[in-house]
Amino acid sequence: MSKSIEQICAELDVAARFRQPMRRLTSLRAGGEIACLAFPDTPEKAARLVQRLNENGIRWSPLGYGTNLLVADGPLDRVAVSLRSMKAPVTFDGLRVAVPAGYSLPRLVNQCADRGLSGIEGLSPIPGSVGGAIKMNAGSHGYEIADVIESVEVARDGQVVTLPRAAIGFAYRHSPFTERDLILGTTLRLRPGDPATSRAEIAEYRRHRAATQPIHANSAGCIFKNPAPGLATGRIIDELGLKGETIGGATISTLHANFIVTNGAARAADILALIERIRSRAREARGIELEMEVDVWD
Ligand SMILES: Cc1cc2nc3c(=O)[nH]c(=O)nc-3n(C[C@H](O)[C@H](O)[C@H](O)COP(=O)(O)OP(=O)(O)OC[C@H]3O[C@@H](n4cnc5c(N)ncnc54)[C@H](O)[C@@H]3O)c2cc1C
Numbered sequence: 001m002s003k004s005i006e007q008i009c010a011e012l013d014v015a016a017r018f019r020q021p022m023r024r025l026t027s028l029r030a031g032g033e034i035a036c037l038a039f040p041d042t043p044e045k046a047a048r049l050v051q052r053l054n055e056n057g058i059r060w061s062p063l064g065y066g067t068n069l070l071v072a073d074g075p076l077d078r079v080a081v082s083l084r085s086m087k088a089p090v091t092f093d094g095l096r097v098a099v100p101a102g103y104s105l106p107r108l109v110n111q112c113a114d115r116g117l118s119g120i121e122g123l124s125p126i127p128g129s130v131g132g133a134i135k136m137n138a139g140s141h142g143y144e145i146a147d148v149i150e151s152v153e154v155a156r157d158g159q160v161v162t163l164p165r166a167a168i169g170f171a172y173r174h175s176p177f178t179e180r181d182l183i184l185g186t187t188l189r190l191r192p193g194d195p196a197t198s199r200a201e202i203a204e205y206r207r208h209r210a211a212t213q214p215i216h217a218n219s220a221g222c223i224f225k226n227p228a229p230g231l232a233t234g235r236i237i238d239e240l241g242l243k244g245e246t247i248g249g250a251t252i253s254t255l256h257a258n259f260i261v262t263n264g265a266a267r268a269a270d271i272l273a274l275i276e277r278i279r280s281r282a283r284e285a286r287g288i289e290l291e292m293e294v295d296v297w298d
Pocket of ligand 1: 135
């Protein structure tokens with residue numbers, strides 16, 4: 001007989017909250033209620049949890065900080081597995097840095113800079129978790145997280161398994177991890193650096209961001225990937241004259257056209273309609289098929 005989410009979480013001693021509004025858990029501030037939010041507090045419990053959910057035919061998805069996520073208006077019949085309750089610290093061993101997937105990426109960048117470890121400064125303005133960054137091979141200012149990964153820990157068949165970098169085919173804003181993969185941690189290999197130089201570089205990236213992107217508005221960063229190196233989607237959308245276009249509570253940012261910003265009361269349907277408008281205009285006017293950078297849960 002199949003077990004309920006409540007039974008599985010209770011048996012594994014995993015904290016859970018039910019019928020949670022995703023609007024509060026995503027930086028776009030949109031989305032409906034999700035059936036359950038589960039908070040395993042160790043990698044081992046997390047691996048067992050997703051195995052048991054699989055065995056019982058219960059749909060689940062990993063949830064980082066919700067900064068690259070558009071959730072449908074719902075209700076959503078699935079479990080979001082959050083790693084925020086894992087309190088394992090970052091460990092430093094020479095140039096190697098082992099970090100849990102639920103850790104904040106900007107915080108990690110700062111800590112590495114302070115210790116004279118270089119190689120991830122450009123990732124400092126990315127507001128998500130380390131696991132979320134690995135899932136989409138996050139990058140900015142010429143840096144990508146894949147460039148410094150030595151290995152990744154994932155949940156497989158109820159166990160924590162370490163995959164070497166050579167076994168993971170990363171590409172531009174892409175990893176081979178699917179929605180059935182839970183990333184639990186990673187070991188990075190950085191370069192020796194100078195704390196003052198790294199901090200100055202980080203400060204410059206943050207200044208640049210504040211001037212060119214609506215960083216204080218509700219958004220999920222860039223909605224679309226760039227179609228080719230040197231061809232910026234923001235510029236394409238700008239040239240199509242779509243800046244400021246609004247549907248319901250969602251607007252194409254006037255500061256950076258690849259951002260959709262919301263007023264906090266937007267429906268996911270408003271955002272999706274705006275996305276479709278941009279895609280069809282880019283297709284008709286420029287023959288370009290824009291690919292989503294933001295993940296959609298529907
Ligand atoms: C203002 C702003 C600026 C941004 N700038 C950039 C940028 O410059 N470059 C860039 O690349 N991105 C950028 N982003 C997007 C986003 O911050 C990154 O993609 C970030 O890495 C997402 O991490 P997250 O923890 O928020 O993931 P979430 O949004 O929680 O999840 C995104 C996807 O990853 C999956 N996921 C999350 N955690 C895990 C895990 N542990 N295991 C497996 N799958 C997981 C989720 O299931 C989901 O499908 C920006 C976003 C904002 C709001």
